[in-house]
Amino acid sequence: MNAVADITQSRITRRFAKLKAEKRPGFVAFVTANDPNPETFREIFHGLPQAGADVIEVGMPFSDPMADGPSIQASSQRSLKFNTSLKDVLAAVRDFRKLDQDTPIVLMGYYNPIYVMGPAKFAEQAAAAGADGVIVVDLPPEEAEELDVHLRANRLHFIFLTAPTSSDERLPAIIARASGFLYYVAVAGITGTKSAEEFAVKDAVARLRRHTSLPIAVGFGIRTPDAARTIAHHCEAAVVGSAIVDVIAQGLNQEGQPAPGLSQKVLGFAKSLADAVHAAQH
Amino acid sequence: MSKVEPRNSFRQGVDENGHFGLFGGRYVAETLMPLILELDKAYEAAKADPKFQAELTDLHKHYAGRPSPLYFAARLTAHHGGAKIYLKREELNHTGSHKINNVLGQIMLALRMGKPRVIAETGAGQHGVATATACARFGLKCIVYMGAKDIERQKPNVFRMRLLGAEVRSVDKGTGTLKDAMNEAMRDWVANVDDTYYCIGTAAGPHPYPTMVRDFQKIIGEETRVQILEAEGRLPDTIVAAVGGGSNAIGIFHPFLDDASVKIYGVEAAGRGMNSTAHAASISGGSPGVLHGNRTYLLQDENGQITDAHSISAGLDYPGIGPEHAWLHQQGRVTYVPITDDEALASFHLCSKLEGILPALECAHALAYVDKIAPTLPKDHIIVLNLSGRGDKDVFTVAEAMGEKL
Numbered sequence: 133m134n135a136v137a138d139i140t141q142s143r144i145t146r147r148f149a150k151l152k153a154e155k156r157p158g159f160v161a162f163v164t165a166n167d168p169n170p171e172t173f174r175e176i177f178h179g180l181p182q183a184g185a186d187v188i189e190v191g192m193p194f195s196d197p198m199a200d201g202p203s204i205q206a207s208s209q210r211s212l213k214f215n216t217s218l219k220d221v222l223a224a225v226r227d228f229r230k231l232d233q234d235t236p237i238v239l240m241g242y243y244n245p246i247y248v249m250g251p252a253k254f255a256e257q258a259a260a261a262g263a264d265g266v267i268v269v270d271l272p273p274e275e276a277e278e279l280d281v282h283l284r285a286n287r288l289h290f291i292f293l294t295a296p297t298s299s300d301e302r303l304p305a306i307i308a309r310a311s312g313f314l315y316y317v318a319v320a321g322i323t324g325t326k327s328a329e330e331f332a333v334k335d336a337v338a339r340l341r342r343h344t345s346l347p348i349a350v351g352f353g354i355r356t357p358d359a360a361r362t363i364a365h366h367c368e369a370a371v372v373g374s375a376i377v378d379v380i381a382q383g384l385n386q387e388g389q390p391a392p393g394l395s396q397k398v399l400g401f402a403k404s405l406a407d408a409v410h411a412a413q414h
Numbered sequence: 415m416s417k418v419e420p421r422n423s424f425r426q427g428v429d430e431n432g433h434f435g436l437f438g439g440r441y442v443a444e445t446l447m448p449l450i451l452e453l454d455k456a457y458e459a460a461k462a463d464p465k466f467q468a469e470l471t472d473l474h475k476h477y478a479g480r481p482s483p484l485y486f487a488a489r490l491t492a493h494h495g496g497a498k499i500y501l502k503r504e505e506l507n508h509t510g511s512h513k514i515n516n517v518l519g520q521i522m523l524a525l526r527m528g529k530p531r532v533i534a535e536t537g538a539g540q541h542g543v544a545t546a547t548a549c550a551r552f553g554l555k556c557i558v559y560m561g562a563k564d565i566e567r568q569k570p571n572v573f574r575m576r577l578l579g580a581e582v583r584s585v586d587k588g589t590g591t592l593k594d595a596m597n598e599a600m601r602d603w604v605a606n607v608d609d610t611y612y613c614i615g616t617a618a619g620p621h622p623y624p625t626m627v628r629d630f631q632k633i634i635g636e637e638t639r640v641q642i643l644e645a646e647g648r649l650p651d652t653i654v655a656a657v658g659g660g661s662n663a664i665g666i667f668h669p670f671l672d673d674a675s676v677k678i679y680g681v682e683a684a685g686r687g688m689n690s691t692a693h694a695a696s697i698s699g700g701s702p703g704v705l706h707g708n709r710t711y712l713l714q715d716e717n718g719q720i721t722d723a724h725s726i727s728a729g730l731d732y733p734g735i736g737p738e739h740a741w742l743h744q745q746g747r748v749t750y751v752p753i754t755d756d757e758a759l760a761s762f763h764l765c766s767k768l769e770g771i772l773p774a775l776e777c778a779h780a781l782a783y784v785d786k787i788a789p790t791l792p793k794d795h796i797i798v799l800n801l802s803g804r805g806d807k808d809v810f811t812v813a814e815a816m817g818e819k820l
Contacts, residue, residue: 194718194719195588195719195720196588196593196597196705196706196720197597198442198443198597198600198601198706199443199445199601199604201601205587212719215717217717218717218718242704243441243704244703244704244705244712244714244718244720245717245718245719246718247702247703247704247709247718248701248703248714248716248717248718249717249718269443270441270442270443270704270707271441272440272441272442272443272444272447274431274439274440274447275431275439275440275441292444293443293444293445294444295443295444295445295448296445297444297445297446297447297448297449297607298444298447298448299448302447302448302451306444317444317445320445320604320605320607320608321445321604321605322601322604322605325605326605
């Protein structure tokens, strides 16, 4: 079983093994491809490993991001001003891989652009570009097979979201398809709005551990270094998206042009998050 | 030679995950999946409960005013000199459109599920008004999401919703129309999963909505069948209805789908023309994709980004179509045809002057197709058109198109 052997040696698996050996949680940074423009995004993307990101989630922009709050909606809109396509996202990943062979990259988005490109073509090209995993927000396990078959064939991890509403009856169907790590959505809501509550996250992660031995990353509702440290204490990784994207939004002028030094500012904020997460010992 | 019958019925419904062939399904975030499964269960239980059905029938009769008449449009028929034109008068229902049929069913379901807060999206405002009405009637809190552009062009309906006690939330994201209102409603639902019922107004969205909305709307076709048999002693030759998301259309089509002699036409909004990009004809000018919880025909670019729809009719200004229509198109059972803004406006005026009925701009599209084909058909040909809403809400839009200010 070469495919299985390969995927257990993936960047994601190796990264979580390393974090475990170092007895510390990981920091997952989310940025939307080409936000706020291709040049600034490239600087941010390429600087994230140095800033302490253990995994990078790259948003594939969609015109109708139904599970996202205002921050990531605006981020997608900024990206789409440059007509960012899946091809462009994959080109950015390929470009990144020339510099960094170790940091796992997870592509996150909605199904329609993938469906229109073709699930087989998408999986082949994402793997060839050097992506490691895929999150498709609006593809529950019931609808996932038509993409999953191609992700498996290309040794890409299919990373699934679980939510506070996912019941014990429902979790096995999700986990049966999940690989790499399991993503726990800490709030019942859209990205970047409510705050993740520590006690609820602790209980939820404990419940997930009864179903899986996969690493668990927690996201949605983590906005500050303190919150990231608190949450990361209970799981293998903390994911921050909207708060990073907000720093980008705040650094744009009326015409949407980035202020000088914006990428450094974003990376500085990412570093403060990474440092806080890494301070949370396991 | 014997006629080739379809292997299965066109009314067979969906598979267990809500697929009409390639179309339909449940493409939603995990947070919503458990709710959608719960809704499916609750709906199946309600459907099988004679008490639920009896209460709904009672509301239809005494609150909404059903059955709606099937009216022979004698002057319109004479004007065209061809086929006999019947209008199914859904605009005479309480709140002025077919939307109340679905809303009464769903609000009773919300009550049954113990959800005190109801949210809805609306385009033309007809579904919003119907939802606000039913919520007032049953004492539920009601929040309606409506695109900023639609709020502007459907002012009377916005005020009606407020009078009925609903809160209308303006959505200025995207194009500020029905698609964006639906995104916002989904976001509200995902953030308020415990107490909220999402009352979708059209036969689209994740399963079970497309089938549930169709089930609540098929009373239109069931009544039509009885009424036309009474009036003419036979089934109609042609049925025509406007299609945005497609709830009024699937409502009148569904009971006739297995009657091969009945030709069925769904009329899409061609806006400024199919050669322009300013239209809302998902089947005539779109391709399959996934949006708002279902796979269906969508207006989109080559990268899978949803593109803007345009129609003079707010109710048709949507870049998708219900998945059952997508399937019926693919099966070749229903023919979908485009009608432009200008053609719809001309038919709006013709119907108003000849029949004394102001049709909603949505139905004016269906009327325009009938105005095209009726003169070419023999006098014993019977057309039934679903006049799904009244045009009072559209007087400002029509005035503007005429260059007048009210």
